[in-house]
Amino acid sequence: MTTGRDDDALTWDGDDDPTLDRGETGEPDEEPETPAASTPAELPKGFTAVGKGSDALASADAPQSAASDASTAPETSVDERRPMGNGALIAFGVLGGVYALYAIGWLIGGLRLQGRAQYLVLDVMYQGSLWLAVLAPLLWFATTLLLTRVSRTWVRFAWLGAGVVLLLPWPFVMIGAIGQ
Incomplete structure (x- = not known):
């Protein structure tokens, strides 16, 4: 043995x-x-x-x-796309949080600006534009993810970065806590 x-x-x-x-x-x-x-x-x-x-x-x-x-026979594959990496998923989560904070910033800044802008437009028009401004960051984020799902990851980040720059909540910056 x-x-x-x-x-x-x-x-x-x-x-x-x-x-x-x-x-x-x-x-x-x-x-x-x-x-x-x-x-x-x-x-x-x-x-x-x-x-x-x-x-x-x-x-x-x-x-x-x-x-x-x-x-x-030619090779056929079900899906040629590779899954996103951990870094990309974390970056999308951070950018989603930034867009959520932008929506909150537009709401706070717009409500603080409401008393000062009543002489410019009717109250109904102001409410409609306020809610469009609040929804704009969320719509930008969702639309970018939807329309660039077959694009490369850098294209998604380019459009999301453009939205971060374009949708900055100026009423919050100018009149909100920062602009006091």
């Missing part, structure tokens, strides 16, 4: 069983590959095989000639 290894104390009865042969590294051998069937298996309609051995599988909605000759 001695194998000549230094870790003989860590062996168990039955370790010399040939069905448990793990090689010298102690890691299990790879699973034996099953022989390929002469006719490729067929997937249900709408499914696409991916991964190792997927070229042997045929889809129900694909023509049989393309499924049988995988070397001439």
Whole structure:
């Protein structure tokens, strides 16, 4: 039973069983590959095989000639886009918070400006423009994310950065807590 290894104390009865042969590294051998069937298996309609051995599988909605000759079939991928990284997700969260603060700034600044601007426009017109100004940062953020979902990440950040500059809540800056 001695194998000549230094870790003989860590062996168990039955370790010399040939069905448990793990090689010298102690890691299990790879699973034996099953022989390929002469006719490729067929997937249900709408499914696409991916991964190792997927070229042997045929889809129900694909023509049989393309499924049988995988070397001439063009590669099709379901989604070429890569997921966003952690840095991009954190940056989107920070920019979303900035836009939420801008909406609050427009509300506070607009309500403080309301008493001073009543002689310029009617109250109904002022209320409508106030709520449009409050919703503008939120609409900019949502629209940018919606319209640039197939664009590169830097394009999204460029549009979001432009919105940060353009939608600065000037009534809050000039009359709010800062401009006192």
